[in-house]
Structures are given as structure tokens and as C-alpha cells.
Amino acid sequence: MAGPRHISVSEASRPVLPRHAKLKYDETRKVWVILAPERVLAPDEIAVEVLQLCNGERSVGDVSDQLAAKYAAPREAILTDVIAMLQDLADKGFLTEAREKTS
Amino acid sequence: MSDVLGSPTVPPDASDSLAVLEKQRSTAETFGIPLAVLLEITHRCPLQCPYCSNPVELDRSGKELTTEEWKKVLSELAEIGVLQVHFSGGEPTARKDLVELVKHASDVGLYTNLITSAVLLTRERLSELADAGLCHVQISFQGVEEAPADRVAGYRGGHRKKLEVAKWTRELDLPLTVNAVMHRQNLHQLPDIIQMSIDLDADRLEVANVQYYGWALKNRAALMPTVAQLDECTRIVEEARERLKGRLSIDYVVPDYYALRPKKCMGGWGRQFFNISPAGKVLPCHAAESITGLDFESVRSNHSIAWIWQNSDAFNRYRGTGWMKEPCKSCEFREIDFGGCRCQAFALTGDAANTDPACALSPLHETIFKQAEREAEGETNRFLYRNFAGGTLESENGA
Numbered sequence: 299m300a301g302p303r304h305i306s307v308s309e310a311s312r313p314v315l316p317r318h319a320k321l322k323y324d325e326t327r328k329v330w331v332i333l334a335p336e337r338v339l340a341p342d343e344i345a346v347e348v349l350q351l352c353n354g355e356r357s358v359g360d361v362s363d364q365l366a367a368k369y370a371a372p373r374e375a376i377l378t379d380v381i382a383m384l385q386d387l388a389d390k391g392f393l394t395e396a397r398e399k400t401s
Numbered sequence: 402m403s404d405v406l407g408s409p410t411v412p413p414d415a416s417d418s419l420a421v422l423e424k425q426r427s428t429a430e431t432f433g434i435p436l437a438v439l440l441e442i443t444h445r446c447p448l449q450c451p452y453c454s455n456p457v458e459l460d461r462s463g464k465e466l467t468t469e470e471w472k473k474v475l476s477e478l479a480e481i482g483v484l485q486v487h488f489s490g491g492e493p494t495a496r497k498d499l500v501e502l503v504k505h506a507s508d509v510g511l512y513t514n515l516i517t518s519a520v521l522l523t524r525e526r527l528s529e530l531a532d533a534g535l536c537h538v539q540i541s542f543q544g545v546e547e548a549p550a551d552r553v554a555g556y557r558g559g560h561r562k563k564l565e566v567a568k569w570t571r572e573l574d575l576p577l578t579v580n581a582v583m584h585r586q587n588l589h590q591l592p593d594i595i596q597m598s599i600d601l602d603a604d605r606l607e608v609a610n611v612q613y614y615g616w617a618l619k620n621r622a623a624l625m626p627t628v629a630q631l632d633e634c635t636r637i638v639e640e641a642r643e644r645l646k647g648r649l650s651i652d653y654v655v656p657d658y659y660a661l662r663p664k665k666c667m668g669g670w671g672r673q674f675f676n677i678s679p680a681g682k683v684l685p686c687h688a689a690e691s692i693t694g695l696d697f698e699s700v701r702s703n704h705s706i707a708w709i710w711q712n713s714d715a716f717n718r719y720r721g722t723g724w725m726k727e728p729c730k731s732c733e734f735r736e737i738d739f740g741g742c743r744c745q746a747f748a749l750t751g752d753a754a755n756t757d758p759a760c761a762l763s764p765l766h767e768t769i770f771k772q773a774e775r776e777a778e779g780e781t782n783r784f785l786y787r788n789f790a791g792g793t794l795e796s797e798n799g800a
Contacts, residue, residue, distance in 0.1 A: 318536050318576040320512060326434065326482025333484055333512035335537040335576055335605060336652075338436045389647050391576075391604050 305388040305395055307358060307381050312396045314354035319392035321349050334392050345383050354396035358384065434710065437485040438478055439676035441687060442471060442502070446492035448518050449555030449786035449793075450543065452582060452617035452624060455491065456690045459789050460679040466700070468498040472505045474677060474700050479509040481707045487539075489516040491679065500529045507534025514539060516580070519566035520559045527566065531573045538570045539578040539607075545593040553587065555786045555795075567601040578605035584624035585777060588634055595641045598649055606649055608638055610656040614688045614744050619792065622781040625773050631659055657759035658773045662734065663741025664759065670719040670743055675710060683709045685716055688744040692753045719743050724754055728762045 307313060315321060320333045321341075330346040332339040341349065344365075351361045362380050366373035387393045444459040466474070478486065486506055493499055494517055506513045514537040515530065527538075540563055544550035550560040570577045579598040583591065591608065598606040610631070611617045611624050626634070638653045645651070657664050667674045667686045676687050681700040684690065690697065695718060698709040710716060718724060722735050729740040740746070741757025749758045750765060758765040785792040 316576075317574065320536070322484070322510070324482070324484060331484065333536070335514060335539075335578060336437075338484055391647075391650070 305393060307384040307388055307393070309357065309359040309362075309377060309381070311358050311384075312354055312356065313352045313358065313384055313388070313393050314396055315349060315352070315392065316394040319387075321346070332387075332392060334390075339390075339392070344379075348380055348383060352384070434482040434707065435673050435675060436483065437487065437674075438483050439487045439489055439674075439687065440471075440474075440493075441489050441491060441676060441678050442466075442493050442499075443496050443679050444491040444789075445495040446490055446518065446787075447495070447520055447556055448492065448559065449788055450553060450582070450616075451555075451620040451784035451786055452584065452611040453787040454612070454615065454617075454687055455787070456688065457615050457619070457791070458690070459491075461789065464680040465496075466679065466681045468501060470681065470700070471498075471502050474681075474706070475502065475506045475511060476509050477700075477706050479506075479511050481705075483511065485512040485514060487514045487516050492518050492521060494519075494521045494526070500526070500533050503530055503535050504533035512536050517541070517566075518554070518559070519563045520556060522566050522569075524569045527569050527575075528573060531575055535575065537578065538575050539580050540567055540570070541580045541582065542594065542597070543582065544587045545590050545597050549587065553784070555784075564601070567603070571602045576605075577601065577603040578607060579603045580607045580609060582609050582611060583626075583634065584611045585626040585630065586624065586782060588626050588630045591634055591637050592641075595637070595645075595649070595651075599645070604650065605652065607652045607654070608634070609652075609654045610634070612654070612656065612745075613658065614742075614748055615691055616785070616787045616792070618748055619785050621773070622776040622779055623784055625658070625777040626656065627777040628659055628774070630777075631655065657741070657745075657757075658770060660759060661761040662759075663738050663757040665738045666742035666745075666757070669721075669739040671710070671716040672720070672739075675716075683713070685719075686742075686744060689715070691744050692747045695753075719753065726754055726756075728760075729756050732762065 318335060322331055322333060324331045330341055332341055347365070348361060351364060358380055359377070362373055362377040366376050384393060443462065443465055444455050445462055475486065488499065488503065493515060503513050513535050515535055516539045519540045542550065542563055543553040543560065547560045551557050567577055579601065581594045595606065613621050617624060635655070638651055642651050671685050674686070676684050677700065678684055678690070682690065682697040683700060683706060684697055689695065695715045697715050698704055698713045700706060725735060725740055729735050741759050743753040745759060746755045746757045747753035749769060756763040758769045760766060784795040786795060
């Protein structure tokens, strides 16, 4: 069965898009889109960048580190924004978390 | 997010980093290619629901597009900018090549949704569909109790099978939408349908009140809810939406007979939607063939799908506002609802260019509303079942 429904995004989360939410560049309209059941979302540029980094292995903290370095911006503010964006996506049902690895 | 990171371009709606694309594009004047297209790949269906949205004149299997023709259509749709396709019918799983079509759609980059009655599926076939790249499954339900649900569908054992397929869907980690078609004879089950959706681990529920065209119009007296029933239905949906936020999202469609303003049918004729019929006709709405006197182009013609969308007479006939007569023509809402539904205007007034009688400004609104109200209070509960023979009346003892 699928994982737990209510995902609470934190700095330690390692989120990834589930199979039913697909990030894709729409060549016709020249925009990035997230394809989801009966919906097409238009993520802004930064949301796209965050989602491209979310591969189920990087933590939200790692993602924020990378963006803070790239844009020379305060990490705390970025972390807050990244969590808010991902939580919004999770609340819409379009985010999942990588399961803990049991080696 | 753009405030912190100084994003060079402002997103379409700066307040929402995940805006819904359709909402922003819905006001576009360009009639750009729709984001999603409905593919009715067959009219064959083992169920006989009396409110079926297919036309009364069904396409027989001999007229259906071949596998190669559908694959060509899918490639063309992806090429012109369609992002999602809904495989529907009839019953899409009645086509033996469905897995192949889903695979092809995935290969050309389309997001695929299956709209199914589920009764023909095996676990193995569903698993093959998932492997072929299917993204989402939508299963129709006729109710929550076996006997009455099977009676509506005219198919014994259907309800039990649907529950089983819904369970397999989630086991295969496919997202599930429960599609509940509501009418006078099952509206009292709504709270249980909401609970059933939760129990089946669905993420979405469509509470779709019957829309009265085609088969449903023939069955209106047996299906039309009362105003009181509908008010109760709305109250239940609103309460459930609040209670289940983040767990189950509920889409809600009311029958427009009891509204004062007509619905913006299809988002306006030829503005954001088209579907393709089993025989390959490109249609502005799945009921459009009920309007006589319109000639619909086929994917089998020499024209491209994009050309048909932009230039064909049928799409341009009721596009925008230029075709309107009074009271639509000078109405302040003409760009908001585009005069309602053309198919309903045709079915109830004989002229698709008339104002949809669902609108309070239509001279026929009062008459039709009163008639519907009488029917809703009436005793007619027998169905005319949908089939290729033009319909079969339910027997007196309900079988």
C-alpha cells in the first residue's frame, strides 16, 4: 500500500514527487508544469529548481544549502520558503517521502 | 518564493508558487490547444446506466478507430501541446489494445488517466496498465449497497467487482478517484459514499449530479432530485470538504436545472476542451453530436487535429459571443457563462443558439424548472437502460 498520507515537511525530510505527479517542461507553452490527476500546476522557477533537487535522497536541508550557496541568500529564509512550498504541494497530495533505508 | 531569491521573472500569480495552469489560461483569447483531451475510445460497455453521457446514437465497434489510428492520434496530440489524455468510453477496457495505447501515450510524454467502470478488469491487466505508465485511475460507482447499485448499472455483481478493483488500484500504488454519479434514487447514500471513498483510500471524489442530456434526459423523471435533496447534498459536501481537507478532495457538480445562472459548459464552446469519439470525430463536447445540422470533422479526414480545433465550422459555430441572440447578446454575463450549454439549449428548445433554459433569463426557464420539480416529486422510478438497441425499459419488478 501507499505510504502515509499526511506528510509534514521538515528540514530532515527527503521528499520526492510521487509517480502520479510529473514535472515536465511544456515545449508548446514554454513553461514548466506538474501533471497531476485532473490538474496541471504551473510551478514558478524556484519551485521547479527545488523540485529538480528533490530526488528522495537529498534532505530539505541539503536542498536549502545548495540554493543558499547558489543565490548567496540567507539559508534560514530559504529553508522557510522551501518548506512552505513543499508543504503546499504535500497538502495537495503531490509529494511523497523516500522511505527509510533498511540496509 | 521569488521575494527571497529574486527570481528574474514574476510567476503568473506571484502569491502562489504552484498556481493551477488551467485557471490562468481559462481567460485566454487565443483558443490555444487544450491541456487535456477526452478520448472516448469505444462506446461498448457492459453496464447500462440510464444516465450515460454517451450519445443516444452509439458508434458500433466496426466504426471504431484502429489501434494504429489511435496511436497516430496520441502522437499528434502530444506534438501539438496536449499534456493529459483521459481514456474513457463506453468502457475503455473493452478495447483489447488498451495497454498498448496507454504505453504509446506514455512513450510520447502524455499523462494518462483511465476513466472506467472497472468491471472488466483483472488484477493482472491493471498491473500491465500500471507498467505501461498509467498515472491515475478513476472508477465510477453507482452507490454503496450492492443490490441498488447493480440495479442502476443494469449489471449484476458490478458493485462488488468495483470495490475489488479499487483495492487493487491502491495496492499498485496508483492514485484513485471515486466518481459517484448522483440522482434522486441514490442521493440519500452520499454520506456513505464519502466514507466508502475514505475506506478505499481514494484521494479524490467526484460528486457528479446527473446532467440531463441524451440518455439522462430520457430518464429525467426517474432521476431528477428534489430541491430539498439537492440542498442537503450541497450541505453534506461542504461539511465533508472542511472535515477531510488534505485527505480527500471533493469535486462537486450540481444539476443546472436548479440554478439561476447556467453553467459555463465546457469552459465555453471550443475554448478549452475537445474530445474524440470512438469513430474519430473531433467534438467540442461529448454530447455535441446530439445537435443536428453540425458537421464534425474526423481524424480520418485530411485535416490535422490542430486545424480542426482552430478552423472547423463546428468549433467556430458557437465559439465566443458572435453567434448569440438575445437575451445572451446584450447580457453582462455573456463572457462569463457563454450562454450555458449548447447541447441542452438544442435538446430543450430545438435551437442550439438559444439561451440555455437553465438560465433564469431564458423565456423557457420557468416552464422547465416547474416540470423538473413535478418530475422530482413524481412516482416514476423505472429506468430506460442504455444500450445499442436504443434503450430497454426496466421490467416492473425492477430487473
